[in-house]
Amino acid sequence: MDFGSFETLAIETSGGIATVTVNRPEALNALSGKVVEELARVCEELNRLGGTGTSAATTGIPGTADDGAWPVRGVILTGAGGKAFVAGADIRELTSMNADQAEFHARSMHAVTLALESVPVPVIACVDGFALGGGCELALAADFIYASERAQFGQPEVNLGLVPGFGGSVRLQQRIGLGMARELIYTGRRIDAHEAHRLGLVNRVLATREELLAAAAETIGEIATKSPTAVALSKRSINQATGRTTPEGLDIEARTFRAAFGTEDMKEGTTAFVEKRAAVFPGR
Structure with missing residues (x-):
């Protein structure tokens, strides 16, 4: 697949896996408007997998494209720089927004997370470092979350006088239950990888980033042997x-x-x- 060029993302395809890396390490990969826009483009392309033909459009069955090709069998979503998966929304941008612009930004990110959920192949978020606020919400839109030992998760919006705006109030309770979601959102508390695993937020905890990415690739390889x-x-x-x-x-x-x-x-x-x-x- 040809994903084109991006300012804030790095895309690599190998062995049937598309690795999508949020690439703003100088800003801890914060979700600026540009990142959201480019993630939307990537998700649009990924949603064409196995379903671009006439038969797919008429039957609604994924994988009935005319050529029957599945060039990508899984997606790894991660962040660059080693300190953060995605540290959250870009707070500097938020401070310059009015209420209408803020709602538009939230709805744009909602569209991204819904599109990510509808990608017809497994998506694994590989979290190494911070996944806070919007970063946690982006990871929640993946099928699985794999975390390194140094990963941290949280919805700290209340510390800024804000509320989760990218899906946290909906998806977090689906993963860990209503009571624990309320506690994490109301307190803004951070949790480490092992606590996230205990709560059911994270599927697996690996020691290093390298092991994290290898485990995700192994899981996608296993799924790729199936229909x-x-x-x-x-x-x-x-x-x-x-x-x-x-x-x-x-x-x-x-x-x-x-x-x-x-x-x-x-x-x-x-x-x-x-x-x-x-x-x-x-x-x-």
């Missing part, structure tokens, strides 16, 4: 069922299960199982 259409449909089903009642969620699951039966991957996977051989998924 890409099934993974994409599973992700969509989970996202759509979040926050719904049990009957509503089960209805979404049943309709997604039905959609899987329209894929070539399902035919190949079930046939391979019966024939006792490894499946070779076409990605359609």
